[in-house]
Amino acid sequence: METFVMSDQQTAAGELIVVDWGTTNFRAFLLDKNAQIIKQVSAASGVLAVSNGQFEAALNNYISDWCCDKHIPVIMAGMVGSKVGWQDTGYLHCPVSLSKSAQHLVHLDVASSQQKFIVPGFKYQPQHGASDVMRGEEVQVFGALSIIEQEQGVISEAELARSIFCLPGTHSKWACVSKDCNGESVITRFSTHMTGEVFDLVTKHSILSAGLTQQNKEADTDLSQFLHGVSCSQSKGGLLHHLFSARTLQLENKLPEAAVYSYISGLIVGAELHSVIANEPVLEHIYLIGNNRLNNLYSAALLSLGYSSTILNSSQASINGMFAIAKQAELISSIEVTL
Amino acid sequence: METFVMSDQQTAAGELIVVDWGTTNFRAFLLDKNAQIIKQVSAASGVLAVSNGQFEAALNNYISDWCCDKHIPVIMAGMVGSKVGWQDTGYLHCPVSLSKSAQHLVHLDVASSQQKFIVPGFKYQPQHGASDVMRGEEVQVFGALSIIEQEQGVISEAELARSIFCLPGTHSKWACVSKDCNGESVITRFSTHMTGEVFDLVTKHSILSAGLTQQNKEADTDLSQFLHGVSCSQSKGGLLHHLFSARTLQLENKLPEAAVYSYISGLIVGAELHSVIANEPVLEHIYLIGNNRLNNLYSAALLSLGYSSTILNSSQASINGMFAIAKQAELISSIEVTL
Numbered sequence: 051m052e053t054f055v056m057s058d059q060q061t062a063a064g065e066l067i068v069v070d071w072g073t074t075n076f077r078a079f080l081l082d083k084n085a086q087i088i089k090q091v092s093a094a095s096g097v098l099a100v101s102n103g104q105f106e107a108a109l110n111n112y113i114s115d116w117c118c119d120k121h122i123p124v125i126m127a128g129m130v131g132s133k134v135g136w137q138d139t140g141y142l143h144c145p146v147s148l149s150k151s152a153q154h155l156v157h158l159d160v161a162s163s164q165q166k167f168i169v170p171g172f173k174y175q176p177q178h179g180a181s182d183v184m185r186g187e188e189v190q191v192f193g194a195l196s197i198i199e200q201e202q203g204v205i206s207e208a209e210l211a212r213s214i215f216c217l218p219g220t221h222s223k224w225a226c227v228s229k230d231c232n233g234e235s236v237i238t239r240f241s242t243h244m245t246g247e248v249f250d251l252v253t254k255h256s257i258l259s260a261g262l263t264q265q266n267k268e269a270d271t272d273l274s275q276f277l278h279g280v281s282c283s284q285s286k287g288g289l290l291h292h293l294f295s296a297r298t299l300q301l302e303n304k305l306p307e308a309a310v311y312s313y314i315s316g317l318i319v320g321a322e323l324h325s326v327i328a329n330e331p332v333l334e335h336i337y338l339i340g341n342n343r344l345n346n347l348y349s350a351a352l353l354s355l356g357y358s359s360t361i362l363n364s365s366q367a368s369i370n371g372m373f374a375i376a377k378q379a380e381l382i383s384s385i386e387v388t389l
Numbered sequence: 390m391e392t393f394v395m396s397d398q399q400t401a402a403g404e405l406i407v408v409d410w411g412t413t414n415f416r417a418f419l420l421d422k423n424a425q426i427i428k429q430v431s432a433a434s435g436v437l438a439v440s441n442g443q444f445e446a447a448l449n450n451y452i453s454d455w456c457c458d459k460h461i462p463v464i465m466a467g468m469v470g471s472k473v474g475w476q477d478t479g480y481l482h483c484p485v486s487l488s489k490s491a492q493h494l495v496h497l498d499v500a501s502s503q504q505k506f507i508v509p510g511f512k513y514q515p516q517h518g519a520s521d522v523m524r525g526e527e528v529q530v531f532g533a534l535s536i537i538e539q540e541q542g543v544i545s546e547a548e549l550a551r552s553i554f555c556l557p558g559t560h561s562k563w564a565c566v567s568k569d570c571n572g573e574s575v576i577t578r579f580s581t582h583m584t585g586e587v588f589d590l591v592t593k594h595s596i597l598s599a600g601l602t603q604q605n606k607e608a609d610t611d612l613s614q615f616l617h618g619v620s621c622s623q624s625k626g627g628l629l630h631h632l633f634s635a636r637t638l639q640l641e642n643k644l645p646e647a648a649v650y651s652y653i654s655g656l657i658v659g660a661e662l663h664s665v666i667a668n669e670p671v672l673e674h675i676y677l678i679g680n681n682r683l684n685n686l687y688s689a690a691l692l693s694l695g696y697s698s699t700i701l702n703s704s705q706a707s708i709n710g711m712f713a714i715a716k717q718a719e720l721i722s723s724i725e726v727t728l
Contacts, residue, residue: 178624179621180637180638222629242630244630244632247595248591248629251587251591251594255590256586282519286664288661288664289629290583290657291582294581294582294583301472302520321628325625325627326627328625
């Protein structure tokens with residue numbers, strides 16, 4: 051198990067430990083009273099890597115050095131709260147506000163005196179069709195809202211109605227936010243798109259990737275070919291049809307080998323954007339909450355389709371979201387919190 | 390290499406050998422002057438299984454017993470005419486009639502005195518977007534037309550305008566047919582959908598198939614769950630979103646393990662149907678040219694969406710199409726042909 055201690059920048063007092071614990075990755079941050087990072091650790095040690103339910107031991111393995119003061123509370127989000135995680139925390143049904151999320155924090159019954167909580171997942175049940183679920187992304191949306199409000203001031207209800215929050219990834223999430231009667235932001239609905247996973251399937255196992263090397267896959271994205279794919283995906287025919295164009299363009303020597311993955315990425319991301327945008331008639335602006343690479347690709351794709359976007363780092367959004375929930379739940383002792 | 394001699398039913402004189410030679414399968418038929426099958430052979434020995442370009446030897450391996458009369462001509466279609474086949478026969482650009490296809494038969498330059506021909510592939514270049522290609526399906530469409538005309542009489546131009554020909558499979562084809570100024574049927578345009586391949590990718594490698602056994606995959610299709618998937622695929626959100634419903638329904642115990650593949654099949658076939666139907670406003674009737682299993686599934690899916698269909702066997706369509714082309718090209722000696 052590889053562990054990276056990423057930084058140890060300050061000596062301020064730790065107030066909160068936030069943990070983003072997903073299927074394949076673990077990240078923990080020791081924060082001060084202003085949500086500034088004092089220490090952080092990350093590892094490729096998601097919940098699936100924890101054997102025999104030894105979650106507390108796994109967690110302590112990473113953060114025990116930070117806990118000379120045993121009263122620093124720990125707040126966790128992600129798959130750690132699923133059936134395959136530490137404890138199944140269930141789902142809160144949308145619409146859900148940050149304060150409702152804080153009220154329903156699940157307090158783990160553990161041996162140590164250190165308080166540990168998991169944020170429940172969210173579920174959205176549309177009037178027709180299957181329900182949708184998320185774990186971890188809900189805190190990122192709340193965190194993104196807090197970052198935006200810190201930087202730009204409060205977002206108006208009218209602005210929210212013309213905006214959507216996109217969390218690109220293996221299973222991308224798209225969340226709509228509005229204000230409730232108390233003026234609090236609530237996540238009203240969301241949908242999942244298996245964009246990253248389908249890209250992975252197609253580029254690993256399909257006829258479209260036959261003969262291509264790992265080098266092709268690892269090459270930097272060819273933005274021009276990516277946008278060509280996005281453009282193709284907006285024409286009629288649907289994803290199952292558009293994918294075949296990666297084949298015919300190769301047959302006609304119109305798609306260089308080095309650009310095949312970029313083009314397919316454009317086709318699949320473009321299909322996702324097309325599906326979402328078609329159902330959001332008043333949409334103008336997208337808040338992107340992902341890693342740098344995905345944020346930049348999605349931003350370029352959206353611009354090519356006439357939409358503006360704001361880029362937010364998903365890791366920072368996760369930290370800020372959990373901090374905001376912990377603050378709301380009064381887990382942070384200091385009253386000087388300024389976030 | 391496994392070879393199955395399927396039948397040896399009659400003793401009539403052989404007039405034509407037709408060969409459907411695809412990427413992974415080989416099928417040959419000795420036909421009499423009325424296109425009735427005298428002998429047939431099939432093997433899992435597609436063009437990719439032929440080493441060092443030894444196509445003539447591979448062919449003779451299957452049909453040499455039939456060729457005491459060396460003057461029986463051979464007509465072939467499918468990937469045998471591609472870059473990875475016996476000879477790259479190029480593409481005819483749509484619109485293409487059967488007689489044009491016959492005029493452009495490629496005569497192979499071979500050592501033996503037996504005449505051998507390959508039907509060129511078809512290409513469709515839309516005004517906007519990538520081109521589309523097919524090899525082998527074009528003869529099936531012509532063959533389907535000849536079967537329909539034998540059974541129901543000539544299809545009118547008005548009927549053709551409200552119909553489409555669907556060849557379901559790994560890479561499904563959808564072809565539109567109309568009449569040219571001579572009253573001859575022409576394939577005007579077509580599109581490819583990677584339906585079968587994406588189903589295979591998703592059910593072999595994705596999170597949706599995690600924990601499912603080969604037994605699940607090999608179970609008979611649960612028609613009710615298949616149609617449930619078709620229905621879900623017609624709602625807004627797009628395929629990348631709808632696929633995730635196979636996950637949430639499993640999480641909620643609303644999708645039995647034994648039915649997961651049926652439901653996913655419905656989602657993906659439904660996405661294909663949705664994409665095609667949305668672009669064909671006057672469409673009423675679909676001619677299905679596939680194997681029995683796919684024909685029945687597509688027919689049920691189409692019925693659930695309000696469309697009628699006629700089922701045609703793809704192997705028979707292939708035989709009839711090559712026979713009709715050979716007849717048009719005057720490769721058949723007898724003048725008593727009644728097809």
